[in-house]
Amino acid sequence: MKKVFERPRLLKPATFHFCPGCGHNILHRVIAEVLEESDFRERAIMIAPVGCAVLAYFYLDIDVTEAPHGRCTAVATGIKRAIPNSLVFTYQGDGDLASIGAGETLHAAGRGEKVTTIYVNNANYGMTGGQMAPTTMLNQVTTTCSAGRSAEREGYPLDMSKILASLPGVCYVERVALTSPANVQKFKKALRKAFQYQTEGLGFSLIEVLSTCPTNWKLTPVDSLKWIEEVMTKSYPPGVLVDRKANRGDSE
Amino acid sequence: MLTKMVFSGFGGQGIMMMGYALANAVMKDGHEVTLLPAYGAEVRGGSANCTIAISDDEIASPVASAPEFIVVMSTPAFLRFQNHIKSGGMLILNSSLIEGETIREDIKVIPVPAGKWALELGDLRVANFVMLGAFARLTGLVALKSLEEALVSLFPARKAKLLELNQRALRFGYQTIEKEEK
Amino acid sequence: MKSSANKVLLSGNHAVAEAAIRAGCHLYFGYPITPQNEIPEYMSEHLPKIKGGAFVQAESELAAINMVLGAAATGRRVMTTSSSPGISLMQEGISYLAALELPCVIANMVRGGPGLGNIATAQSDYFQSTRGGGHGDYRTITLAPCTVQEIYDLTQLGFYLADKYRGPVIIQGEGLLGQMVEPVELKEPDKKDLPPKDWALTGAKDRPGRMLRSLILEEGILEEHNWKLNRKYLEIEKKEKRFESFRMEDANLAVVAYGSVARIAKGAIKRVREEGLKVGMIRPISLWPFPGEAIRKAAEKVSQFLVIELSCGQMIEDVRLALAGKAEVNFYGRPGGGVIPNPAEFGRVISRNYYQKVRKAR
Secondary structure, eight states: OOOOOOOOOTTOHHHHHOTTEEEEEEEEHHHHHHHSTHHHHHHHHEEESGGGGGGGGGOOOOOEEOTTTTOHHHHHHHHHHHHHTEEEEEEEEEEEIIITTHHHHHHHHHHOOEEEEEEEEEEEETTTSSSETTTTOTTTTTTTBOOOOOOOTTOOOOOOHHHHHHTEEEEEEEEEEEEEEHHHHHHHHHHHHOOOHHHHOOOEEEEEOOOOOOHHHOOOOOHHHHIIIIIIISSSSOOEEEEEEHHHHHOO | EEEEEEEETTTTTTHHHHHHHHHHHHTTTTTTTEEEEEEEESSSSSEEEEEEESSSOSSSSSSSOOOEEEEEEEHHHHHHHTTSSOOOEEEEEEEOOOHHHHHHSEEEEEEEHHHHHHHHOOGGHHHHHHHHHHHHHHHHSSOHHHHHHHHHHHSGGGGGGHHHHHHHHHHHHHHHHHHHOO | OOOOTTTTEHHHHHHHHHHHHHHOOOOEEEOOOOOOOOHHHHHHGGGSSTTTTTEEEEEHHHHHHHHHHHHHHHTTOEEEEOOOOHHHHHHHHHHHHHHHTTTEEEEEEEOOOTTTTSSSSTTHHHHEEEEEEEEOOOOOEEOOSSSHHHHHHHHHHHHHHHHTSSSEEEEEEHHHHHEEEEEEOOOOOOOOTTOOOTTTOOOOOTTTOOOOOOOSSSHHHHHHHHHHHHHHHHHHHHHOOEEEEESOTTOOOOEEEEEEHHHHHHHHHHHHHTTTTTTTEEEEEEEESSOHHHHHHTTTTOEEEEESSSSSHHHHHHHHHHHTTSSEEEEEEEEEEOOOOHHHHHHHHHHIIIIIIIIIHO
């Protein structure tokens, strides 16, 4: 009988610790698929963040290091400068990337470091129990803005992808919502493209993933998907924010 | 024997180059040496000075509270350093630029018209090495030949002309002072 | 007269950089701070010319130390340098480097603190360097040079020890030592008997993936990790203590000083020796591991110790711990950031101490 579906070899035989319905499960699997479909795996070095995704090294059979909270792209810079032909990618939550690591992210992107960032946005701090994140939307309730985020009190959310897309050192930014098999394929395609751009030395690339956090959102997994579609995508609309290679192609 | 000296002036006069040349020469002669540069807060045109210590033994401190020799290339440096000099020490001043007399009676004051002599060589910018040549003769701390050789390591090979001019400045300062002494 | 044929004049800051480059450290990440800017400037000029070399001016010391972490994770030699306030910012990264057991060299050209302090020389970061500095149960080898030659030598030794014991090594320079210029013999580094870097992240080609982690949630495992680190620290304490002993053979009073203070104190001791005072000095070269035995052993003959520091008294705690009450310890300090004491000042202090304590005791 022909095998049409199997566990990616790069996914270690471990059980994910993530909550049921969490987006990290899917993302890890897709990363494994993309890496083993090419020679990426043997050049890949991943930087795991502080947050729910820190344990990536238990699931992915590639070289992985941890970074202090927020410092992933600084660590990535060090690795890439040390081994320029490596494939370096960070995997960061919105607290890690947009809050404590905003400086490192902005400057790595500004320098045009040839690394890729997978930016998992679930609009709250998942690991610490659902506190407000820089991406928490206005009126969204979290454990540290229990009356709902107000512009007056907590200030406005940050759209890091939009900011980063404006920088000349950034070659590619795309936002996908991880809500359907078709959208998962979109992420996969985007990741492949980002890795390809990195290999070509085009600059910094980032894929933002709007991802579920059913536990802290206090929604069922299915309702969480709906909430992304109905609420999150209004503040963070999916699509390609910048693709300098494609743009360059247009103008030629 | 430990000897300490300060070269002082303002930024742009080549004070550090004087220090590096002297330190290089005495190093190559096999002595212990320390050089401590100090700059004013200004990036250009501020004060600049360096302290050099020469010894045949380990040098404890690169700092000099009462140096034996002080070379001053500018009036502010003269006003600032004339009181630092050790009793019985020697103050060598750039008389092309510095007017005014020292109140110290316990030191030897030697005016050297370094600026004027440099102009005689055709380039005011070599006043520093004219002065260093005179300094070598006046103090007997270092041989002229050692200084000339030291300059080779300070100027890149492609600047042979500049090296030659500065070596000439050293010799000019040294020999003119020598003649005046006779 | 010593041979000077192969010597060059270098500032302490340039000596750090040149020693590193010659030790095969071709990766540098740093952020400007006075009084050590000559190091990044030198690195930015030289490293891009070397194949595989890279210099990055980071956006902060936080970023710089984490770039170091990334580069160290690949197994290549890497360094950063800074001065006191910048080193404070790096403590987070240093804790991670210790936890992940990643080798690197960090030079701290210490300046006056606390806070922004000033840019003058100081020794007030002794606790920070020798007690770990960041969070967690760790130590960093800390080497304290007192000449530009020694800055060069210890920087190269630093890379060796970092690789040997897998961890960050701190070169405890000082503002004064960084600025001053002295003849340096450009020696070739020791690279023998270093363990293979079979932990380095280089891409998992023909081998399973490797991981570097400091988050250890499994029950009992973090304790074991800490014991493992501790065994390493005990081995370092056993093997890597370094100190210089000066005129201790007949001394009645022992000065204990390191870095710039030690060289100035040495000049002072020579002066008071001429007056017949039997004074010697123990100069710790490794601040951690601290050469406590040497001091304890000296106490068999010497009952009076005088600790001199450019601080209000930090190393003195290690001297007291070493002596465990076996001898009297006195202190003379000038909090850094303003004064560079001269041998005459130290000479007066040493003489006074000698007459008050040693002569009186007889």
